[in-house]
Amino acid sequence: xxxxxxxxxxxxxxxxxxxxxxxxxxxxxxxxxxxxxxxxxxxxxxxxxxxxxxxxxxxxxxxxxxxxxxxxxxxxxxxxxxxxxxxxxxxxxxxxxxxxxxxxxxxxxxxxxxxxxxxxxxxxxxxxxxxxxxxxxxxxxxxxxxxxxxxxxxxxxxxxxxxxxxxxxxxxxxxxxxxxxxxxxxxxxxxxxxxxxxxxxxxxxxxxxxxxxxxxxxxxxxxxxxxxxxxxxxxxxxxxxxxxxxxxxxxxxxxxxxxxxxxxxxxxxxxxxx
Amino acid sequence: xxxxxxxxxxxxxxxxxxxxxxxxxxxxxxxxxxxxxxxxxxxxxxxxxxxxxxxxxxxxxxxxxxxxxxxxxxxxxxxxxxxxxxxxxxxxxxxxxxxxxxxxxxxxxxxxxxxxxxxxxxxxxxxxxxxxxxxxxxxxxxxxxxxxxxxxxxxxxxxxxxxxxxxxxxxxxxxxxxxxxxxxxxxxxxxxxxxxxxxxxxxxxxxxxxxxxxxxxxxxxxxxxxxxxxxxxxxxxxxxxxxxxxxxxxxxxxxxxxxxxxxxxxxxxxxxxxxxxxxxxxx
Numbered sequence: 001x002x003x004x005x006x007x008x009x010x011x012x013x014x015x016x017x018x019x020x021x022x023x024x025x026x027x028x029x030x031x032x033x034x035x036x037x038x039x040x041x042x043x044x045x046x047x048x049x050x051x052x053x054x055x056x057x058x059x060x061x062x063x064x065x066x067x068x069x070x071x072x073x074x075x076x077x078x079x080x081x082x083x084x085x086x087x088x089x090x091x092x093x094x095x096x097x098x099x100x101x102x103x104x105x106x107x108x109x110x111x112x113x114x115x116x117x118x119x120x121x122x123x124x125x126x127x128x129x130x131x132x133x134x135x136x137x138x139x140x141x142x143x144x145x146x147x148x149x150x151x152x153x154x155x156x157x158x159x160x161x162x163x164x165x166x167x168x169x170x171x172x173x174x175x176x177x178x179x180x181x182x183x184x185x186x187x188x189x190x191x192x193x194x195x196x197x198x199x200x201x202x203x204x205x206x207x208x209x210x211x212x213x214x215x216x217x218x219x220x221x222x223x224x225x226x227x228x229x230x231x232x233x234x235x236x237x238x239x240x241x242x243x244x245x246x247x248x249x250x251x252x253x254x255x256x257x258x259x260x261x262x263x264x265x266x267x268x269x270x271x272x273x274x
Numbered sequence: 275x276x277x278x279x280x281x282x283x284x285x286x287x288x289x290x291x292x293x294x295x296x297x298x299x300x301x302x303x304x305x306x307x308x309x310x311x312x313x314x315x316x317x318x319x320x321x322x323x324x325x326x327x328x329x330x331x332x333x334x335x336x337x338x339x340x341x342x343x344x345x346x347x348x349x350x351x352x353x354x355x356x357x358x359x360x361x362x363x364x365x366x367x368x369x370x371x372x373x374x375x376x377x378x379x380x381x382x383x384x385x386x387x388x389x390x391x392x393x394x395x396x397x398x399x400x401x402x403x404x405x406x407x408x409x410x411x412x413x414x415x416x417x418x419x420x421x422x423x424x425x426x427x428x429x430x431x432x433x434x435x436x437x438x439x440x441x442x443x444x445x446x447x448x449x450x451x452x453x454x455x456x457x458x459x460x461x462x463x464x465x466x467x468x469x470x471x472x473x474x475x476x477x478x479x480x481x482x483x484x485x486x487x488x489x490x491x492x493x494x495x496x497x498x499x500x501x502x503x504x505x506x507x508x509x510x511x512x513x514x515x516x517x518x519x520x521x522x523x524x525x526x527x528x529x530x531x532x533x534x535x536x537x538x539x540x541x542x543x544x545x546x547x548x549x550x551x552x553x554x555x556x557x
Contacts, residue, residue, distance in 0.1 A: 019371050022360075026382055026432065029393035032403055036396065044401055045409045091294035098287035106291050109298045112306075116537055117493020119510040120530035123517045124309035125301060127527070147301045150294060208386035211495045211510075215518060228388045232395065232500055241396070244389040251384050 037241040049238070056242045066227060066243060073223040073247075076138070076213075077206040080145035084202050087146075088153035089195065093187075095154065096161040110151045118148075122212045129216060136220040144212040149202040156201075160194025161187065193261070200254050207250060306534075313527035325528035334505070339532075341506035345423055345498075346491035349430040350484050356431070357438035358480070362472075364439070365446040382436045391500050394429050395420065425501040426508070430491070438483045445479030446472065485540040492536050509533055 036042065040051030060066055095103060113121060122144065126135065134140035164187050172182045188195075210225035217226065224247045231240045316322035329335045364376050382390065397403045398419040408415035419425035449472060457467050495510035502508055507515075513533065516526040 015367075015369065015371055019375065022375060023378075026378070026436075029390070029397050029432075030385070032396060033389075033393040045406045047403065047406045047410060087293040087297060090290035094287040094290035098283055098290070100284045100287035100291075103287075106295050109295060109303065112298070112302055115489070115540075116306075117489070117510065117530070117533045119493050119495045119513050120309075120533045121302060121306065123513055123526050123530050124305040126517060127312065127523050128305045128308055143297070143301050147298060150298065154294065204384070204386075208388065210388050211514070215514065218518075225386065225388045228392065229500070232388075232392050240392055244392050247386050248389050251386060255381075255384050 033241045033244060036238045037245045039238040039241075042238050056238045059239060060242045060246075065222070069222045069224050069227045070246065072221060073207055073225075076141060076145060076221070076223055077203050079138075080142050080149070080206040081199055081203045083142065084146050084149055084153045085195075085199060088150060088198075089157055092154045092157035093161050093183075096158040107154070110154050113147050114151050119211060119215075122215045125212075126215055135216060136218060138221060141213055141217040141221045141223075144216050145206045145209055148209060148212065149205050152201050153198050156198040157191060157195045160191035163194075164190045196261070197258065200258060204251055204254060207247070309527040310531055312524055313531050315524045325524050326532070328525060329529055329532055335512070335529075337506040338509055338512050341423070342492060342509045345426050345430070345494075345508060346488050348423075348427050349434060349491055350487045352427065353431055353434035353438045353487055354442075354480060354484055357435050357442055357483070360435070360439045361442040361446050362468075364443055379436050379439055382432065383440075387433065387496055390432060391429055391497055394432055395501060398425065398428065420501055421503045423503070426494075426498050429497050429501055430494075433497075434487050434490075438487065441483040441486070442476065442479055445476040449475050489537045489540040492533055 035048060037056065038052050038054070039049030040053040040055050042049040091106070094100070095107060125144065129135050129140050134143070168190070169182050169186055172186045173179070177185065207223075208225055209223070210229065213221065213223050214226045214229065217223070224243070228240070228243060228247070231243055313325055314321050314323070316324055329339075360375075360379070364372055364379075395402070398417050399405075400416040400418065400420065402417075404417055405415060419428055454467060454471065457471050462470070491508075493510050494508055495514060498508035499511050499514070502511065509529065509532075513526060513529050516522060516529055520526075
């Protein structure tokens with residue numbers, strides 16, 4: 001009896017130790033960054049800041065280039081998501097509902113950006129973009145973000161369209177609705193959760209895209225992750241932390257929203273493609 | 275009549291797919307073809323293997339290739355090992371801690387990579403948190419992770435473990451409880467269940483996960499750029515510098531073709547398994 005208790009105790013003990021390691025490894029850096037963002041004085045070798053305040057927030061928010069990168073980031077993300085929705089949803093619908101020759105080939109082409117080294121694809125794009133004068137322009141950067149996210153913008157909504165029963169559409173057609181009206185009033189609302197997940201993933205992926213934007217967008221288009229490259233290399237720790245947290249906020253808000261409105265299945269399907 | 279209707283539906287299909295496919299064609303497929311052609315172009319404009327030979331004979335670039343492979347292998351082995359243990363724990367433990375970990379382990383995938391890299395740097399750099407805490411105990415530990423392969427591997431693990439755990443857990447969840455119980459009833463030890471049942475059944479998931487990590491490492495840029503050494507450097511960083519600092523496009527293209535080829539082994543596997551997904555099987 002005593003040995004069993006001892007054995008159980010040791011097992012729990014090991015479990016808790018490993019849990020602590022897990023938390024420290026994955027959440028320690030994030031918590032440390034959160035503390036640093038609100039630091040006032042943080043001199044070497046303080047473990048935690050001596051004073052707290054919004055000093056670095058004022059500093060970051062008073063720098064024009066950082067402020068404008070925040071606007072650029074959100075502008076690019078919103079535009080990329082909207083354009084991506086506009087061109088990918090029809091494709092997703094066609095892939096899920098209409099059988100045509102070359103369907104697999106089309107789906108395969110959307111996989112390309114995920115199956116090959118991103119930097120290789122970006123440099124290949126850059127060479128062509130130079131000739132088209134797209135380097136350092138907003139359309140150039142938007143194209144990078146759009147092709148990056150095409151995979152989940154087509155595959156997740158295609159899965160959602162497929163799950164809408166065809167009989168329901170037929171019923172609407174029988175009741176006299178035209179094909180366009182049927183799509184907008186029956187199919188689209190029913191596929192909405194999947195589309196929302198895809199749109200939010202696209203938005204987040206666009207917000208955090210760094211290497212392609214840096215290669216294609218410099219010197220004119222600077223998003224937050226691009227500025228972060230410079231900040232990481234030559235800013236005091238607390239200043240960078242503020243900026244990093246501003247970049248993190250949208251992810252957290254959207255994640256909470258997603259959890260609330262969308263089932264875990266759709267969520268994890270998107271995660272896998274990511 | 276029926277035939278005609280079917281035909282018009284096919285055309286609608288092509289029409290709907292057209293915009294997305296054209297973007298893909300213009301922005302990805304044509305540039306890739308273009309880059310393959312460009313990579314064979316010599317300084318005089320003729321066809322040549324020189325650009326490839328440069329990367330396969332130059333000492334520095336051979337070191338880069340070997341360094342990339344070394345980081346990739348270490349990341350794969352460590353990530354698979356830790357993730358498999360974590361996935362096993364999440365699959366078979368019913369404790370409260372295990373449920374909590376089940377909720378917590380996915381969040382890192384939503385953290386923008388730049389933010390996470392930055393957060394980890396603040397811990398492990400030589401004047402970072404680890405050093406500061408060690409000073410409290412009158413030690414002076416300088417991890418020396420920054421600008422070193424250990425740093426790249428550490429940050430890689432931060433990103434790879436949640437991903438690999440997710441993939442492996444999906445595989446392990448496919449092994450039904452009844453199967454494990456019947457093996458146990460037949461007298462198999464935990465170790466036998468692991469080596470004779472779980473490992474073979476999830477072998478495919480392990481391979482796919484490893485392939486994913488391998489491919490991500492061949493093209494990795496952000497992490498090695500920020501925490502890696504300058505010489506040798508990983509291929510993603512070398513390619514970026516070839517393109518933006520030296521502006522030597524034929525050479526840059528040759529290097530990216532080499533990276534494509536290294537990846538293509540994995541890519542074939544990835545595409546094959548993705549298209550084989552039952553959800554997409556013909557009705």
